[in-house]
Amino acid sequence: MILCRVIGNAISTVKHPVFEGHAVMVVQPVGTDGKPRGRSFLSVDSVQAGPGDLVLCAREGNTARQILAKPPMAEVPHHSVILAIVDEVELRGESALTGPGE
Amino acid sequence: MQLAKVIGTCVCEQKYPTLVGVRLLVIQPHDHSGQPDGPPVIAADPLQAGTGDTVEWVTGREAAMGLPNPFAPVDVGIVAIVDDYWGDERYLG
Numbered sequence: 001m002i003l004c005r006v007i008g009n010a011i012s013t014v015k016h017p018v019f020e021g022h023a024v025m026v027v028q029p030v031g032t033d034g035k036p037r038g039r040s041f042l043s044v045d046s047v048q049a050g051p052g053d054l055v056l057c058a059r060e061g062n063t064a065r066q067i068l069a070k071p072p073m074a075e076v077p078h079h080s081v082i083l084a085i086v087d088e089v090e091l092r093g094e095s096a097l098t099g100p101g102e
Numbered sequence: 103m104q105l106a107k108v109i110g111t112c113v114c115e116q117k118y119p120t121l122v123g124v125r126l127l128v129i130q131p132h133d134h135s136g137q138p139d140g141p142p143v144i145a146a147d148p149l150q151a152g153t154g155d156t157v158e159w160v161t162g163r164e165a166a167m168g169l170p171n172p173f174a175p176v177d178v179g180i181v182a183i184v185d186d187y188w189g190d191e192r193y194l195g
Binding site: 005006007008009010011012013014015016019024026028030034035036039040041042043044051052061064075076077078079080 | 103104105133134139148149150151158160162163164165166167168172179181182183184185186187188189190191193194195
């Protein structure tokens with residue numbers, strides 16, 4: 001799981017049916033200092049996250065399958081999901097990063 | 103999953119049998135600001151995307167999951183055609 005900041009979203013009409021009813025957000029990986037790390041990517045929202053939220057993202061197929069699979073449709077052509085909205089990250093007893101952007 | 107722009111098509115006469123009928127497109131990956139991210143790649147397209155479209159794509163085992171035959175030997179696949187997207191770096195603080 002990686003820490004990311006939600007910075008936008010992507011809207012599609014033509015898509016695989018498993019994505020229906022789920023928002024696709026643009027997320028930017030960040031370090032524990034809140035600074036961007038690497039390129040942004042797309043992640044399917046499962047927790048009603050919004051722009052500015054600090055979130056936990058998984059980039060792994062089985063995680064996405066557990067959350068997004070709609071029986072009997074077992075195939076999920078996706079491997080990145082927003083799993084949680086982070087309130088605070090604490091490092092060595094001190095608050096390093098808080099959820100809402102400054 | 104990432105954003106990419108469709109920049110062309112790829113036509114192959116000889117294909118592995120389970121790839122027959124699978125459309126192959128050339129896509130240029132990019133980030134939320136439109137900045138190219140790595141070299142163009144060839145992606146399987148079950149959605150009839152066209153040149154100039156912005157698409158969402160996945161890599162790995164999941165790429166084949168969107169195809170009619172989920173056991174096709176494919177490692178890059180298009181999963182959605184994007185109508186609109188935005189990303190604002192001001193949210194990074």
